[in-house]
Amino acid sequence: MKTKLLQILYDVRHQPVIAWVTFIATALSIFLIMVVVMMQRVSVVPFAPESCRDRLLLGAYIHVSDDGHNDSSAPMSYEIARKLYEGLDGVEHTSFFIRDWDPVDVKGTKNEYITAKSRFVDAEFFNIFDHKLLQGRFFTPEEVKAGIPVAIISERIAREAFGDDNPVGATIIIAQKDYRVCGVVADSSPLASTAFADIFRVAWPENPELYYGDMFGRFYAGLLVADGVDFESVREQVRRRYDELDSELAPEGKKTVYHGSPFDQEVIGAGLSGSNVTPDVGSARRMRYIIYAILLIVPAINLSSMLHSRMRRRVSEIGVRRAYGCTRSRIVFDIISENFIVTLAGGFIGVAAGVIFAYSYSGLYGSVATLGPEARPEIGALLNWTTIGIAVGLCFILNIISASVPAIQAARVNPVEAINKK
Amino acid sequence: MSIIRLSGISKVYHTKEIETTALENININVERGEFVSIMGPSGCGKSTLLNIIGLLDRPTTGSIELLGRSFDTGSDGDLAHFRNENLGFVFQSFHLIPSLNVAANVELPLTYRSGMHAAERRRRVQEVLERLEMSHRIKHLPSQLSGGQCQRVAIARAMVGRPAIILADEPTGNLDSKMGAEVMALLHKLNKEDGTTIVMVTHNEAQALETDRIIRFFDGRVIS
Numbered sequence: 001m002k003t004k005l006l007q008i009l010y011d012v013r014h015q016p017v018i019a020w021v022t023f024i025a026t027a028l029s030i031f032l033i034m035v036v037v038m039m040q041r042v043s044v045v046p047f048a049p050e051s052c053r054d055r056l057l058l059g060a061y062i063h064v065s066d067d068g069h070n071d072s073s074a075p076m077s078y079e080i081a082r083k084l085y086e087g088l089d090g091v092e093h094t095s096f097f098i099r100d101w102d103p104v105d106v107k108g109t110k111n112e113y114i115t116a117k118s119r120f121v122d123a124e125f126f127n128i129f130d131h132k133l134l135q136g137r138f139f140t141p142e143e144v145k146a147g148i149p150v151a152i153i154s155e156r157i158a159r160e161a162f163g164d165d166n167p168v169g170a171t172i173i174i175a176q177k178d179y180r181v182c183g184v185v186a187d188s189s190p191l192a193s194t195a196f197a198d199i200f201r202v203a204w205p206e207n208p209e210l211y212y213g214d215m216f217g218r219f220y221a222g223l224l225v226a227d228g229v230d231f232e233s234v235r236e237q238v239r240r241r242y243d244e245l246d247s248e249l250a251p252e253g254k255k256t257v258y259h260g261s262p263f264d265q266e267v268i269g270a271g272l273s274g275s276n277v278t279p280d281v282g283s284a285r286r287m288r289y290i291i292y293a294i295l296l297i298v299p300a301i302n303l304s305s306m307l308h309s310r311m312r313r314r315v316s317e318i319g320v321r322r323a324y325g326c327t328r329s330r331i332v333f334d335i336i337s338e339n340f341i342v343t344l345a346g347g348f349i350g351v352a353a354g355v356i357f358a359y360s361y362s363g364l365y366g367s368v369a370t371l372g373p374e375a376r377p378e379i380g381a382l383l384n385w386t387t388i389g390i391a392v393g394l395c396f397i398l399n400i401i402s403a404s405v406p407a408i409q410a411a412r413v414n415p416v417e418a419i420n421k422k
Numbered sequence: 423m424s425i426i427r428l429s430g431i432s433k434v435y436h437t438k439e440i441e442t443t444a445l446e447n448i449n450i451n452v453e454r455g456e457f458v459s460i461m462g463p464s465g466c467g468k469s470t471l472l473n474i475i476g477l478l479d480r481p482t483t484g485s486i487e488l489l490g491r492s493f494d495t496g497s498d499g500d501l502a503h504f505r506n507e508n509l510g511f512v513f514q515s516f517h518l519i520p521s522l523n524v525a526a527n528v529e530l531p532l533t534y535r536s537g538m539h540a541a542e543r544r545r546r547v548q549e550v551l552e553r554l555e556m557s558h559r560i561k562h563l564p565s566q567l568s569g570g571q572c573q574r575v576a577i578a579r580a581m582v583g584r585p586a587i588i589l590a591d592e593p594t595g596n597l598d599s600k601m602g603a604e605v606m607a608l609l610h611k612l613n614k615e616d617g618t619t620i621v622m623v624t625h626n627e628a629q630a631l632e633t634d635r636i637i638r639f640f641d642g643r644v645i646s
Binding site: 002003006007009010011014316317319320321322323324325326327328329330414415416419 | 473476478479498499502503505506507509511513515517519520521522523526530531533534535579583
């Protein structure tokens with residue numbers, strides 16, 4: 001290890017251009033790929049208020065076909081959501097809520113309207129998603145059932161709509177209707193796409209705004225699966241309920257089309273496909289791997305040629321090492337491991353730059369106009385042991401791709417010719 | 423007992439158009455503890471022979487036996503292991519590794535020896551450098567040493583593994599006469615005190631005359 005570090009320092013002093021270009025190119029390639037990795041990780045890694053992502057399933061959409069002639073699909077009505085997802089074995093909490101944001105104008109005690117993103121949720125919603133309650137309380141099941149006009153607002157809305165006034169118990173105008181504020185929660189990132197909102201209102205099952213006929217509406221089902229329960233066993237129960245629903249629909253000549261719901265966080269994070277489409281996670285995954293491969297192979301080819309150039313200057317050294325008993329395989333191992341140290345050092349810088357960039361630039365995760373400038377992930381969602389593991393793994397792959405050919409070529413050099421090389 | 427036995431060694435280099443015979447039917451025996459010089463004009467095959475004895479090159483025909491072991495065949499790993507345990511090399515251009523200091527250069531052969539602990543390696547390096555009066559330069563890089571000092575370090579590297587045979591290819595070729603004499607004195611000391619067999623290629627008649635035997639080459643053949 002010590003001799004490898006000495007060799008690296010020697011290269012930096014004696015071949016500074018090649019050494020620094022190698023280092024920077026490595027850092028840049030790891031930076032690029034880590035940004036892509038982190039963009040994807042942010043959509044699946046648990047962070048508040050979606051700390052439950054590892055155990056979360058989302059029941060989304062109902063698709064009904066009329067003998068193939070007429071297809072209808074949309075989010076569910078409250079009744080259909082309950083029929084398909086309520087009381088499943090192995091599920092700790094089930095919430096029926098509206099996943100889409102409603103942009104609304106709100107006004108508190110300050111005499112001006114502000115724009116906010118609102119979402120209708122039930123009481124169970126806060127048992128699944130860990131919104132931090134700063135003041136007041138969450139909804140009660142009775143309030144939801146009766147459609148009491150109460151609201152939970154975020155810290156930002158409390159500040160902007162009420163200033164220094166205590167918002168709990170105060171009236172807030174949301175979309176031209178009066179609500180009573182019952183709680184204040186900490187601000188959260190819109191990257192928590194299922195849990196985030198500025199304002200939560202009760203998802204009253206009889207609210208006509210949430211229905212489009214008997215089958216369709218705006219409801220989704222959030223399922224918090226118990227520890228150790230297999231997602232597939234939950235899906236199997238849901239599939240059986242689809243069969244039961246089909247039996248009910250049969251006299252009308254209709255049947256459901258099942259698309260794999262409830263979906264896990266990988267599907268949710270990829271952005272749910274249309275309501276009449278089965279999400280293709282495999283295809284998204286393949287596309288991701290192709291992008292990773294391109295981002296690795298292109299710089300690896302350049303790094304390989306630079307390493308080849310560095311090795312040409314060390315041919316006689318390789319000859320001497322061979323003379324003193326170093327085997328070909330040891331030469332290959334030594335060159336690859338020496339290069340791995342450089343790659344790791346560059347990778348460290350690349351990861352650090354990637355984390356800073358991914359944290360600072362919220363536009364990375366979608367339209368700033370959609371997410372808002374507050375779309376900033378938690379640092380823990382970007383930098384964690386999994387991310388570090390992925391980064392080290394990528395460095396290793398980059399190193400193997402870039403160093404293998406020069407290392408094998410160096411090991412194949414005839415020791416006599418190598419020693420005589422000036 | 424012959425420690426080096428070469429029988430009918432020939433080496434022919436083939437290129438697209440021509441065939442060059444570097445060695446032709448060489449038969450040489452070197453006894454244990456002998457200090458042998460190989461002399462001859464440039465291009466007569468001296469270094470080729472040294473490379474074959476050092477198992478760095480293979481003969482076209484003939485057989486080679488070192489320390490009673492035949493090397494007509496052998497894998498890369500076998501040859502590397504044998505070289506590491508039994509052979510030391512001293513080159514005209516020293517061939518020290520520029521990124522490593524004196525201690526690390528001398529330690530090099532021991533790093534390829536399995537089962538030797540770092541403490542033992544360091545002890546051996548210290549011992550051999552003290553013997554060659556180079557311990558005060560232990561942290562220096564090769565670029566900070568004179569030619570004579572570099573060759574001393576190269577000899578230390580050749581000695582550190584306690585090989586039975588040292589192969590020296592014009593070890594004084596890049597040194598002035600004073601430093602050359604010092605290096606020769608070191609090789610003689612090594613030969614006498616440790617009983618190390620030394621085969622040295624040289625152009626220097628005076629240095630050759632100080633050795634036990636001179637083998638003279640001409641056009642790839644032994645002439646005396």
